[in-house]
Amino acid sequence: MTHFVQALTQWEPVAVVVLLLLLGSLVQGMRRGASGSAKRLFFFIWEALLVVVFLFAAARLAAAWSPAAQRWLAARVTVPEGELGALAQLWYTLLTGMRDFTLLRFGILFLVSYWLLRFAGSFLTPLAHILFERLTGDRDGEEERPAGSLASRAAGALIGAVHGAGRSLVLLAALFIYVSLVPGGPLAEGIRSSPLYGEASERLLQPVAGSMLADRGPVLTKAVEEEFQRILQRKYEIIDYNIPDDIAAAALQVTKDERTAEGKAKALYNWLGTRIAYDWEKARNYEERGIWKEQTPQYTFEHRKGVCIDTARLYALMARAAGLEARVVTGLGADGQGGFGPHAWNEVKVDDGRWIPLDATWASSGNWFNPPNFDETHIRGA
Incomplete structure (x- = not known):
């Protein structure tokens, strides 16, 4: 009381x-x-x-x-x-x-x-x-x-x-x-x-x-x-329920040689991590001016750039096109300076029923596909 x-x-x-x-x-x-x-x-x-x-x-x-x-x-x-x-x-x-x-x-x-x-x-x-x-x-x-x-x-x-x-x-x-x-x-x-x-x-x-x-x-x-x-x-x-044909075709092409859910998830992680550039201008406009540019996974796919939520949404869409269960997770991510800021990443379901985390936005900075220390740098929102 x-x-x-x-x-x-x-x-x-x-x-x-x-x-x-x-x-x-x-x-x-x-x-x-x-x-x-x-x-x-x-x-x-x-x-x-x-x-x-x-x-x-x-x-x-x-x-x-x-x-x-x-x-x-x-x-x-x-x-x-x-x-x-x-x-x-x-x-x-x-x-x-x-x-x-x-x-x-x-x-x-x-x-x-x-x-x-x-x-x-x-x-x-x-x-x-x-x-x-x-x-x-x-x-x-x-x-x-x-x-x-x-x-x-x-x-x-x-x-x-x-x-x-x-x-x-x-x-x-x-x-x-x-x-x-x-x-x-x-x-x-x-x-x-x-x-x-x-x-x-x-x-x-x-x-x-x-x-x-x-x-x-x-x-x-x-x-x-x-x-x-x-x-x-x-x-x-x-x-993002509807999957455009070009995104579906790309997802199937990227995962065509993989036989397991984890293998397909890792292939998509590598593909997005090396092809989607971080949109620093979009991030600065939001942080400094409060201007947010909403974009669809189709836009991210075509222009090859976006912030974390854009990469996470595109990953989830491509994962579903490849027959995987995936979801977008929002919360806080480490900023490299001892603090945390708003962030988004993904979780994907693998063959043994586990949901594993991955962060394709950070792929260029190291291995962020289900590493053992993932929870130390990513805090789920609630």
């Missing part, structure tokens, strides 16, 4: 919005508690009870539906060939993300379940009105009770806190889905850097989704970071 209080006191956007939700709910609760109407207070308690029940039930339903949803999506979702527009990219990022990533799938199923339960719960409220009237004889809803006491205000505030906590949890789940699907979208970076958002991801996901992450290792934080990183990587997989 102390960690949440500390995170709430840091004046950043997510904390401010959650504080406003909590404050608004507390004020609403105090007003209901001092309203003088027994019926108003009863239905405020009723609404708080529904929030708690629906949150718990939504979590249980999401956990129960998740395996079936994964199987259904795995059998039906394939990304179409050809270049995808922005909306299509977002749509297939959503579908493939739900198919492949446990936390994202749980978050979406949790929100859908919660709002379906809220909709179904709206039909229970008229029944609650009838029950209240029969128990109290208060048919006009304005039977007075002693009002304005400190105790009644405190009780209302406590119930309001339950409302606020429930609303805040739903908001944080929605934010997780947003930054997962649109990692480069407006405010996404600020949301990810929020201490409150981080605390919620670490401390609220465990009781809600812990059983689903049990096979990911004993440390929940590590499981969350690894899964979130994979969600961020999905952006490049969807954008």
Whole structure:
């Protein structure tokens, strides 16, 4: 609890919005508690009870539906060939993300379940009105009770806190889905850097989704970071899903004499490492002027230059064309001066099922194809 209080006191956007939700709910609760109407207070308690029940039930339903949803999506979702527009990219990022990533799938199923339960719960409220009237004889809803006491205000505030906590949890789940699907979208970076958002991801996901992450290792934080990183990587997989013919032909030519996945991966590493020049002008424009030039793997292939993310995206595309499973990894790379800076590299799956790292951007400076010290110079982002 102390960690949440500390995170709430840091004046950043997510904390401010959650504080406003909590404050608004507390004020609403105090007003209901001092309203003088027994019926108003009863239905405020009723609404708080529904929030708690629906949150718990939504979590249980999401956990129960998740395996079936994964199987259904795995059998039906394939990304179409050809270049995808922005909306299509977002749509297939959503579908493939739900198919492949446990936390994202749980978050979406949790929100859908919660709002379906809220909709179904709206039909229970008229029944609650009838029950209240029969128990109290208060048919006009304005039977007075002693009002304005400190105790009644405190009780209302406590119930309001339950409302606020429930609303805040739903908001944080929605934010997780947003930054997962649109990692480069407006405010996404600020949301990810929020201490409150981080605390919620670490401390609220465990009781809600812990059983689903049990096979990911004993440390929940590590499981969350690894899964979130994979969600961020999905952006490049969807954008670069279509493989142009000339890139596919080049990849097959480079790997034609190799018989193993590792041999093909190493051949592609050598090819890109000796042919794609680092674009120092592009890097300086971004570092000194904040100007970023987005380029496709096709542009990198044709012009033979790019920065680390460009080389990594082209490598992943050529690897897939050669029949390999490969992904782009973003994080921090050693800068040679004792520090680290933003960087991108690749991981590729070899025949024994291992994912091995490689950095074709650095190939000219030494062996960066699965060396033993790779993790000392490359830090995965999260």
